[in-house]
Amino acid sequence: MTPSPDTPAATTGAVSAVGGAFASLREQLTGAAEAFAGSRGGLDGILTGLVDDVDRALREPLEVFPVCHHSPASALAMVQRLRAKQPSVIYLELCEDLEPLLIELRNCKLPVALQAFASELDGHPEGWAPLSVVAPITAASAEYQAIAYALETPGVELVLVDRSTDHVFQWLPKKPGKPENDEEAELHGDAVGLEIGDLRPGFAELEEHLLHHGKVRHWSEWWDQYVEQPLVGADYDTYRQVMVLIGSLFRRLRPSDAAKHDRDEDRERYMWTRMREHLARTGTDRSRALYVCGAFHAASHVAEFGADAAPTDFTISERTGTKWLYGMIPSSHSAIEAQFGLTPGSVSIAAATWQKAVSKTGAKPFALGGKGARSERALADKKLAASPPTPAQTEIALRKAALPKPVDKLSGFLSRPPRLDDRDEAELLGWCVDIVRLARRNGYLSSTADAIAIFETSILLAGMRGRARPTPYDFQDAAITCIEKDSVPGRRDVRRLCEILLGGDRIGSVGYYSLPPLARDVYDRLEPLGLNLEARTVQRALLDLAGRPDLVPASRLLWRLRYLLPSEAVRPIMGERRLGEKASIQESWDLAIGKYQRSLIELGYEGVAVEQVLEQRLRQGVRAPEATAATALAAVEDAILYLDSPTFVNELGARAVELLGAERTVDDAPAVLRRIRRLLAHYRATEPELPEWCEQFVVAGYAHYCTLLPTAFVDEQTGVRQVAAMLGFLFSLESLALTLGCDRAQLELAVAQSHPETPAKLALVWAANVQLGTLSRAELRERCDELLDNPLVLPAFPQYLSGFVQALEPVPNLAPFVVEVLSKAFGRLPDPVLLPWLPSLITTLRDQAGELVPALVREAGRTFPGTLPALDAFVPPWEAPPPAASSRPVANGPVTDLLLAHPAGTDALVGVLGLDPSWPRPHTSAGGPSPAVAALLAGYPESAAALAALLPV
Template sequence: MSVLDPAATAIRLFDAERNLHFFPIRHHSPACALHLREALRVIRPSAVLIEGPVDFEPLITELLAPGVVPPVAMVALPDAAEKGRGGTTYYPICRHSPEFVAIQQATELGATVRFIDLPSRHPAMLSDRRDRQDQPLLPMRETMFDRGAYVEAMCARTGFRDGLALWDGLFEARARGTDWRGFFASVGAYCSALRAASDPDELEADGTLPREAMMRSCIQEAIAARSGPIAIITGGFHTPALIDAHTDASRPAGAAARSNAWLVRYDFRALDRLNGYGAGLPLPGFYERVWQRLIGTDDAQSTLTEDILVGFRAHLIEKEPALTFSFPTLQSMVETARRLAELRGLSEPGRTELFDALQSSAIKQEIEVGAHPLLAAFTTYLQGDRLGDLPPGSRLPPLIERTGSEARSLGLSLDDAIPKTRELDIYRKPRHGQTSRFLYAMRLVAPPFAERVKGPDRVYGFRADMLMETWTYAWSPAVEAALIERAGDGETVRDVAAALLIRRLEDLEQEGQRNNAEAAFNLLSIAFDAGIGSAAETLIAAVSEAVGADTQLLRLTNALVIGQALNSRARAMPSDAAIKAFADLLPALLDRLARRIAELLPDLAAVNADNVGGAIACLAALAEAMADPDPPFPTQPLRDALQGLMSAQLDPQLTGAVIALAALVSLIDEAEAGQRLSAALAGAFERPGDAIRTLSGVMALAPQLFVNDSSVITAIDDLFGAVDDQGFLDLLPQLRMAFAELSPQETDKVAAIVAAAHGASEDDLALLQRVPDARVLADHLMLSERLRSQWQADGLAAWLEPAP
């Protein structure tokens, strides 16, 4: 007998002598689910064994509770001992999942239901079953159905374009048949061939063999305890390894079940093979419609093809009118799909026929497969957007219930998994401010829930004048799993967020960063955004400690900018308890921070050219903070320290920056700043490079000092006049960097002053504006110098003299 002979396979699957009935399935297959339901009604088993993690068994009764609306998922969370070993494990269930139908039917028949796979957190189950790290971790994977030598050979023989279309044509098309024995015999023969073509080393590496050892052990236990027929429902790929009797029925090491499992809502987007889900079939919304037709739950008078295509056209009219096609095109699609099904020997059009009909009838131009927006819209439509539901009182941590309740009270929709956009007027509408703080807190606790698209930079003040924030958000299985994972930290989002921030403070200490004032202030800013007033006192005490211990001026000055922005936001936003908790504690903290910076500013006198960039950044941050006309910190200690720096011997670039800062904070006026700068430039006349570096320091903080003082421009012009062409070429890179800080208008102003000093006319300036960029100019000057040297060598020096 051939292993591919369905009759031979049927004998092995349905063993009357042992009263064992093996059902090879594909996860989430409507055809498998319907035939399995009929088979169980006939066999009336006393026990139903299902491929599923044994630690999920306590959730079986919850799956059948009134009010549970699939899709849902059983999830297992890593405990503390498993830190770093994979992520949350998902076992999704939809209405057309054979496993779910088996549980329903077995319960109706009074049979015992058992899961027989390894525990979800067993190492063999955590071998990475994902193509990308952002995909869910699943205890099942069915890529062997879609690719490989056997699948390719079958597609070539039958004319199906890929493994998914092959499965649909061979098996989903037989869903309405009544011969369940023949159906499963064919599935078993197909899966036996897939198994025979598999690499044994891969089966060992991906955890398949220890999982099957666990299943055999559970089957043997059921046989020993049975009182009637036993139905064994597993992925078809495993079935050939389970049918025959084995003596190695001992459980693998570590197979004891530990229950850290929960039932959560799931959605069709996460269930879609096209989004990276490793089992089942693509476009679950389509197969949900197929299932409803198979079990007769819809009363539509039209065919499934008509129902889908008419519904899609109505969807386009409402959502994407630019893509809407005409009614005659709709008729053509329906007819094309029907004829394609006939041509391919199918009882009715399937998923592939619908796409082919759409493409041939509604798209006239040449396209890359899947690239046309109409095909993309149809894919999304057939994917579906259903989000499952659980009844009130389900066994969920209070954190999930309270989070959902708070989100709804703020007007956030959690009814489906479709991403939504929310505009928030954060300063003028108190409820919008509350919503913003909730979303920031959720970014900490369950990051998949929300993303801020635009709004003011509330740490460093970029676009601080914006009054609106824009967020996108969507409730998803990943959000519920994240909330379950954090449930031990508290019963509200803000309690959990506070615990996480305190933990981050502890992480800073472990990383040797407890004295990092900037990092500590960033945590404080996050807490403020999220409205975590309960953490204010603890965080501010930790930040104050960091300020006292930090010796790096750049971190301290950056922290001052963050603290100043915090204070501004606290004054601008409608006050509530959380904001007041921070507002009351910030002044003393900022006072200490400013005095600490003033204490360390004299250290800049020791900075050399190698480290001057960080020192300039410190002064720039200080300039930003002190630009506030009413700063929330004492400025006199800072002004005193800056006055001391002005009389110190500093690196030339730092000298320019100190002069600029002193002018910006009105310690000196612009006239005195120009005099000091001119003097500094004159002092560096014998070292032109130092002069340019001094100018660069000014430009980094206050380029207007250079632009507005003609004496400074004259000093620079005199400097350039004193160097030869090669000296100018050497200075050019530094000069370009210095002048890069100027705006086009400021550059024009400087050019006009220099031109006037040299008697150039407006026509001369216009000509100069067409001069090539500095690199090209440098190349031309070097060429001129080579020509000069060559002419002199050739005795043509007289040519270089200007005409009389």
Template sequence: MSTAPANGGAPAGAAPFSPLRERLREAAEEFAGAPGAAAGILAGMVDDVDRALREPVEVFPVAHHSPAAALAMARRLREKRPKAVFVELCEDLVPLLDELRNCKLPVALQAFASEPEGLPSAGGPLSVVAPVTEASAEYQAIAYALETPGVELVAVDRSVDLVFQWDAAREAGQGPDAGQDSGDGAAEAAGLHGGAVGVEIGDLRPRFADLEEHLLHRGRVRHWSEWWDQYVEQPLARADHDTYRQVMVAVGGLFRRLSPRDARLAVDEDRERHMWRRIREHLSATGTDPADTVFVCGAFHAASPVEEASSTAGDGGFTIPPPTGTGWLYGLIPSSNSAIEAQFSLAQGAVSVASATWAKHVSARSVRPFRLKGQKGAGAAGKRSAVPAAAGAAAGPTAPDPGRLSGFLSAPPELDPLDEAELRTWCVDLVRLARRNGYASSTADAIAVYETAVLLAGMRDRARPTPYDFQDAAVTCIEKDTVPGRRDVRRLCEILLGGDRVGSVGYHSMPPLAKDVADRLEPLGVDLGKRTVQRILVDLRAEPELEPASLLLWRLRRLLGAPVRPIAGACALGDRSVQESWDVSLGRDQRTLIELGYEGVTVEQVLEQRLRRAAWDPGATAASVLEAAEDALVLLDSPALVADLGRRAVEVLASERTADGAPEVLRRFRALVAHFRGTGAGLPAWCKEFVKAGYAHYCTLLPRAFAEEEAGVGQVAAMLSFLFSLESTALALGCDRDQLELAVAQSHPEDAAKVALLWAGRHRLGALAREELRARCAELLANPLVVPSYPRYLSGFAQALGPVPELAPFVVEAVSEAFARLPDRVLLPWLPVLVETLRKDAGTMMPALVREAGRTFPGKPGALDAWTPPWAREQAPAADGDAAAPSGGGGPAAELLDRHRASCDAVAAVLGADGAWSGPDAGAGGAASPAAGGAASLVERHPAAAAAVAALLEGRRVRT
């Protein structure tokens, strides 16, 4: 036997196909009017068939998820009983095939890499899937090889590592290599394959849009799947083996010759060199007779003109590149009809139609399929089709018979008499299903669907109605213009034809992590085999032994998200509920759980790895690292991990150059400090280092944050809140308060809100008395040019309630004074601005402000007439020249100390201060007390502290 030359010319000994070649050339010349490319393409198709049939290794061309290919495969395997089966499948996926026994099809073989190394991909994780359905030729070959003693199954396609090394077309955006995501996000929506790269046997489709558009137009169909089912699948469903092989090779040769010469075609040629090299290596190593083998590959590859694509050719200098350093993990994930359709750009319902066609021929006993023993979904038919241990005599190579292809191309299609009964059954069942879904359908609609389907098939030049004709007829006759429920008629047709069949992975085929999760959730009644959403109720008070399982659910919630959803209950710092309610859909979302198993052996290990990865990520912020530390504290209870993450948070905080994350840092660190102080163990070492680093860091950033427009007032307020709320701790740890005072003194904001915030900060430090704040606000209200921006000042004061909460009475006073002093013509225009500004910039502080206003104003409208604001009562004694005020102080502080001289004397005695009271009552009752004079001297030396204490106490007194 001889092989064809690389140029695709007629091979030696091609006389059997010479008459067919001449007839096709004459037909092309008659059609085109002159010899041309069409004649060469048609003649080349015959050459491809001749070359493939003369190959010693029997080449069996298939198309992906083709029931005709599966039927022909099952018939041929029972007839020939080959000793070796070569399959176009990634060679490193073979160890997964035996695990198919524990699964319910469809499932997908998966290779997963979380951290790719040396690959051209943009980044990880990377995922490759190869879906397997029962109505596919590859599954028939796998089941035959695994169930028949003495038969070898050899995967000869490139490894998953080479998928990304060679997939230059995909990286360049020129289209998928072996059937990939269609790019419209449909595979993501299917939720089973995610964004994985799909590899499959027999990607057979025109590779440029003009040819596909022409075929769809001439075939009167809307999608390629419909064209393929009409003109290839149905005619080949009952064809004999020789006819099937010749037609499939001819179709593959046609599409190959019409394919553009691009990077994708170059990758296909390298794949063919790789596959045939592996075949030659196996034949040489085992001594297997090529006549006892079958090579299951796509029809596109079966018509390969590559010189090395033969069992008798050499390598031709072709070398297989070494694998990269990427660590690949392998497993099985669930798949579904809709996920396969979305992944490989098939029409919606195409896989369901293929499954229905397969089931029709199997039930008619026209073929006995192969199934793996013990597989879910394989019933009595699977047991009857088990392969006997003694293999029959192998069928030897036969001479090419050109009459098969000639007869098939020239004979008209035959009408299957069973199709009429099948169509009637579809119509009756559809009407029954439509009634259950709210449609007002009747027997007349069933008759109308039948007649319309036959009419549509005739209009489209079809010998018999196809499932697609039936769907169109059903939509026309039943749905009309309304859909009473959630499902339209097209969806009902898909359900009728088999629906969106979803596979599942058995317990024994899951990775160790998934098995561990199933075992640990068993006390809660969680069944990973159910695809429904399971409602789980946990009462830790009645059943405390369920706490480990409950904590596992919270960890899975942190890792997986939607598949584990809490309805009631909490697990946070200082908040652990004793009664919980969960919605768990791990059975429906097996893929996420299985892919989680690629990252570690237990959930705790994976969670720790992710927390560390997030903390040491180059883009990590202090807030994100604190979040990781909080999760480690709540979910893992690992002090060592929390300490590592805390030290990392200190490093990240010191390296930040902006105040963008200050609010989140403040919120999370406050919660952690409160937790540690509440447990009684005190602050750990990393918390103390964080306080010291944060105090110095925010003091350094404060002047620039006040001046920059990019830094919002909320971020500056968060920085001040950190500094003021943790000031005592920072000073106890050795920080210098002068640094904070200097930072505030160097701040010179221009924004009105930041100016008010700075005033509040200076007041908190004792550099600005409340009387001066009142004076400045009064000056702002008296200036007509400043009044329009006064809401911004009020927003800044409201934001200041975070770092300076004792200013709440003053903020109420400032707002009230604005409403009291401004005339309506000025107040009304900026009132909406005030409301919008406070809502936008100070929304979190408004509850505190409203509570303070509720304590300040009277509760009844009738009391407003006789009500005097507390700030007015504070200013009245000073206005009347109260002589009882101490000479060393002034204002509320002096008044408060004068009213409580006994307390002041006691404090002065403890502090060892000397001095005497001044005023009309100084000598009452005897000589002035030295201790009393010491209190007065303290007030004189520290007026700011006395004013702050007085303001705080006065506010409490007024509220009381």
């Protein structure tokens, strides 16, 4: 590891020119480096550079307050310094465009996160949409104390000086896909997280070295033992110097990532530029100001560092045209830990440490009041403006604000071991008793003996790790060792129980008055349900829509929220909403809107009402580049179910017609067929006539699928299911299409031009020809019998069967023949062919033809006997001999004369039955009908008698 090469030479010279309070410490470190390394090489530059950074930060006239994110020591030092200095201006390292949100913290329960959200991008890669930035705020953080002080103290100005959320993404590398982010957290989603004072070693080797010699397992534990605990009770000068020293160390010992290095320095230039602009614009006395930033940035090396820095050529770029929306979302300790890579439980332990430190030191933290505090502060501001401070008051304030000259506190802090608190046996005993009680409630077989063991083990572990007082981490390890053993009987392990005991995963919430208009509207419209929708528990809502018609609007809203929010936020238990079904008269819902408040708030970024957001999403879905006719028809269904807007439904339907005509593939043909059938049935049942877009869709689909049918039959990429759906569209909607002006010859020509090569598609062509009347069932039966008699074709015969099963979609009356072919296949196919095919048949029926199976089963039930004794004497209809001709002569009469005079109908019937349709010459009174006609009349005398009864003879 070498010193950072970017340290300006002017900076080092300026520091060395000033003898400074750290001259002695610098000489000691130089001697230590020479004694350790044998020369004044890179180590000397690092050690003396650390002291130079501390000296430079402390000599800055604009007081720099270094902090670490979610650090109780930083928060406590902030409280003490604010009460002592009482600054009139606070510059805070936070995105400057988030400043209007800070006032809304009054109505929130911490932790919460400030959020900036953008769904329509202008100037950023489209693949990044939507963009989201969150800045979590906890009570045990220095930034919250500064915010609360500024908002609650009259005359104090809070200025956010960090780059805007738009610049956050401007400075990211323009890579395809979403911007890189830390681990996703439940409440933060994939938002980019912002935090103040991210202190962690950049080198993995350095972190490993610190953990090994500190006898700790992870970074959070090292920080708590060697920084947090020693600094909690330290004076302000010591705290400030140590934090800058640590920030300088991690800044100098970090990987040479040029891109990240440049972004960090650009942030520092940005912040100092904004502060100098504010000082020049307002004329604020810099001695009355406080700059709150991360310790990493307090040790900055940029030329712009300092209120008196010379002008540079650094310019702040303009924001892009992206429209950003701002709001508050709930956060939690676990969400913060997951997003920023902290150890689970570390933020909860920090919160517990903060409460204990406040109680021990007697400090009075700052906190934001409720809704009434806003008017009180406004009144105080008016009084302040009316009566400006007197010169004496100003002089007193300046004396308090005066920063004493730097005094070397680092030498003493670094030369002596950290001062640790004595063991608090009462606290440790309370932890041990409570964890045993909590473990018993969660299924562990723990007892008083385990409490004693945890107490002694905690002390033992603390001693092994060089601690006088067991920390929460020691207690946690001891509890796991003594209670958990080798199994977890319930949902929570002992580590999680310890986190709950020490403070738990606190989850914040956004108050009603800080919600966007859409979220407030949802709460107002659901108020008749009489539920606490802000609770994070699941609320059961029972709606008697018949007895209480006033709940119908709430029911409609719940169905719309069901569509927009995550499935667990609004979940129907009883009741459903589908096309063609009546609305339920009773409904039951499980509501967890409080738990999914973040999702509800983000809906507010898209519109001012739920109906508007739903309409926008449906419109965006059908206008997206990847939209298809099937997605447009799905949007039509959703619009009918959830929106009362026929005009909007017609708009979506017209878009579906456009998309269908533009498609060049038939991948979505099954979905198109299923949805258009459902929509047509809905309109026929509810409307006097079909909408214009439905008629246009049928006409366009008829022509579209006729055109693509020959190509689909020979295309290897088009599946049998898709071709069957195309034929199903053409045949099932043929009558409607013909009434709308389509030509049946187009369909006949398309089928005639189809010459597939695969067996399954060939079976589909045969079925289509049967439906069109160009192929009789007798001829189809002969073809199948020939296939079964050909040994070379037997291995491929299951594929023909798959095609016939799929043919039930366009030709449902083919079900008896499919049952016949399946029966013949099971009876005549050899086992080596039949057995491997059975699994694929089952999966095909389940995945692709699930709606066809009931028709097939019903037909099989009609064909085969229902009892076992009848099965022994069962003869399949296709194997039964044709009925014998009756020896009884057929008398001449009006029926015979009628059949002979009009033979076309009888010819068609005889052809269907597979008989010879030849006719003799017209018979005389002495003769009789042909043998074929005689056999037909003798075999079916009831039909002849019924016909004769209708004739006036």
